[in-house]
Amino acid sequence: MIHTEGLTRRFHDLVAVDAIDLHVEPGEVFGFLGPNGAGKSTTIRILTGFLPATSGRALVAGHDVARESLAVRRRIGYLPESVALPIDARVEEYLDYRARLKAVPARDRARLMQHALEVCGLVPMRRRILSQLSRGYRQRVGLADALLADPPLLILDEPTGGLDPAQRQEVLDLIAALKGKRTVLFSSHVLTEVEHVCSRVAIIQRGRIVASGTRDELERSAGHPGEVAIEAAGAGERLAQSLSRRGIAHDRLPPDGCVAHLGAQGDPVGLLAALVGEGLPIGRFEPRTRSLQQIFLELTRT
Amino acid sequence: MSRPLLPLFWREIESLFFSPLAYIVLTIFLVLNGFSFYSALELSGGVVDDAIALFFGDSPLFWLCLVAVPPLVTMRLVAEERRSGQLEVLLTAPVRDGEVIVAKFLGALVFQAFLWAPTLVYVAIIRNYGALPDPGQILTSYLGIAAVTALLTALGLLFSTLTNNQIVAAVASLTCNLLLLLVPMMGSSVGFAALAPALEHVSMTQHFAGSFSRGILDSATLVFYGASTLGLLVIATRSLELRRWR
DSSP states (O other): OEEEEEEEEEETTEEEEEEEEEEEOTTOEEEEEOOTTSSHHHHHHHHTTSSOOSEEEEEETTEETTTSHHHHHHTEEEEOSSOOOOSSSBHHHHHHHHHHHTTOOHHHHHHHHHHHHHHTTOGGGTTSBGGGSOHHHHHHHHHHHHHHTOOSEEEEESTTTTOOHHHHHHHHHHHHHTBTTBEEEEEESOHHHHHHHOSEEEEEETTEEEEEEOHHHHHHHTOOOSEEEEEETTOHHHHHHHHHHTTOEEEEETTTEEEEEOOTTOOHHHHHHHHHHTTOOEEEEEEOOOOHHHHHHHHHOO | OOTTHHHHHHHHHHHHHHOHHHHHHHHHHHHHHHHHHHHHHHHHTTOHHHHHHIIIIIOHHHHHHHHHHHHHHHTTTTHHHHHHTHHHHHHTSSOOHHHHHHHHHHHHHHHHHHHHGGGHHHHHHHHHTTOOOOHHHHHHHHHHHHHHHHHHHHHHHHHHHHOSOHHHHHHHHHHHHHHHHHHHHHGGGGTOGGGHHHHHHTOHHHHHHHTGGGTOOOHHHHHHHHHHHHHHHHHHHHHHHHHTTO
């Protein structure tokens, strides 16, 4: 659904997006992760046709973003990072205007508007003037606008920004419910949100994709951290002595365990065999894995 | 109108009429025009054709209204939407940049037609006094107002695409309008004697004095306004596209 090759955007001397290759399959919810200023919004603006790329190529739904911008924009629903709405319209008037702008057929307009209002919890607010809405509700209006024309691709730039925890959960549940039915590109710097709804993620840092794949793939590609939690029932002291003899740094893990620091080049399987061979009653031998948050922090550390 | 143009146009109309500035402009405009009409009647000594010529083109207040209103109406059309972020929402919808420009232009033009419409009352007042104004003269005068307003609205719209600040857009547009008005008038007296014939061809005051307010329709003048307006709208569209690259 989204395919980019060497997508680059420069603002004078600043390279905001640096040769990005991005692939989003139809029907998946794809998380676009990165700290503030990493290049997420610039990439998204290129994909939505608002900004041209300096070089590289982007295809959305099979159409070239630069040459077939209108065809691309007909197939996307876009929620920008900061939802800017006119101050002088009511919620339903605005959505009706946007539906007309997106050439939603008159026969479908009322039904799709009602659906978007219901899905985004805006039915009680439909007659409210936009300028009187809270930030959370304005965000919902933006989301309703993105959903309005029933597009095959939703591009949501920080869709939960400014929402309270309950609203945030509702938006995440909504995005999760779209999995398999719509393709969603969802940018965020909140990892728990991405873990909650995304099937695959890409991590962007200083304009470059530093990792991408499923959570498991990211954990594997980041390598094991070289730490193993070991427990030997009733033999914690012997375990610690054994590790010391082998020159393996470790911390005690009360009451009967240790965390062995093998390093990235260490051999956990060999260590397990050696400890069992010494007759230690090993009850737990667990190489530690990184959480998505740890991987993200490691990859985006400045 | 093509499909996206119609909702864009209505949104512009709603937005212009919702703005408090619109009613401030309308009030000032009507007060100035009322005073201008009163002065024209006084100065013409009751000669209807002279009063109409004075009101439509020979009065400084008429020109003040004609050159100052378009910048006030157009200044926020693109600049403010860009600043607030609404332009991003608009331009990521399936609409062409040209459609956005044309809709904004037509919206601004219709709004200004609404401003000028009450001046038709003055024609009725003249008739009430027993005088019979020449309908052709009235028609060409309003046609002249429409032509100049269209040109200056397109110019104001262009300036609005060039900046994020609506005040900057208004000041730049007003300055340009005043230059367009005053340079051809003063051309020969400030050392541009050689350019005087050329300046006369683009002089808005000459167009009114020699054509519009006399009931004469000159096709060359109409083509000048039509082509200039169209050219400025094309440049405004290109400017909107080019702004994305910066």
